[in-house]
Amino acid sequence: MHPAPRPCNAIPEISVSRPWAQDAIRAADLLIDVREADEFAAGHLQGAVGMPRGVLEFRLAGNPAFERRDLRMVLYCKTSGRAALAARSLQSMGYMNVQSIAGGIEAWVQAGLPIVLPEQPSFD
Template sequence: MPTVEVADLKDGDFLLDVREDDEWKAGHAEGALHIPISDFVARYGELTEAAPQDGRVHVICRSGGRSAQVTMYLAQQGIDAVNVDGGMQVWEAAGRPVVTDDGQPGFVL
C-alpha cells in the first residue's frame, strides 16, 4: 500500500482525516477534511467534491490502521491516495500543529 511519512507532507497537501468525531474534536490538522470511517461510504461524495482533481489524497487516522483501509478503498476507486504512516500520533510527535475547530491548540486522542 502506498504510504507517506509525516515529514514528507508539505503545506497545502490535501489531508483526509478518517478518525471519529470525538477524536477530531480533541484536535486535528488544520485544513484537513473530516469524514469518519464509520460514515465514509455514505459521505464519499464529500471527498470527491473537495479533493483536488489532479492531486493526491493523504489519508490519516490516529495510528495508520483505519486510514490504511480507506486508502485501499480509494485506490480501488482509481483515486491517487496514500496512507500517512503513523497517523496523528506521529504528526503530533513531529511538532506539526494540532488544533480544535475554533483554532485553539488541540491534542491527539
C-alpha cells in the first residue's frame, strides 16, 4: 500500500524524534518562533527569533535581510498549528524553503531537547 500523495504546497515538518532534527534546525538561515512575545520570553529554542504569527509577514516584507526567497526557514509554535499557517503564508509570499517543527516546542521539550529559559534574578 502506498502512502497518500502530499499536496505540492504541503509544509515539510521536522520530527524531533529524528536524530538529525537538531542539525536540520541549526542549518536553517532563520529559526522563527511564531508564538506571542510572552510565550517566547518564557522559553524558546536556541537561536530563535521571536516573530508572532500576527506580524510575521509585515516583519519579513519590511526587512531587506529577508528579501531572498531561497532562505531556509524553520518555524515553530506551541504545538504546530500556528507554525503551519505561518509557513503556508510564507510559501504564498514566494519563500521556497519553509519547514516547521512537528509538534512545536511542546514536542521538543517532551523529547528532552534543550530550550533557552529566562534567567532568574539572583538575590544572593
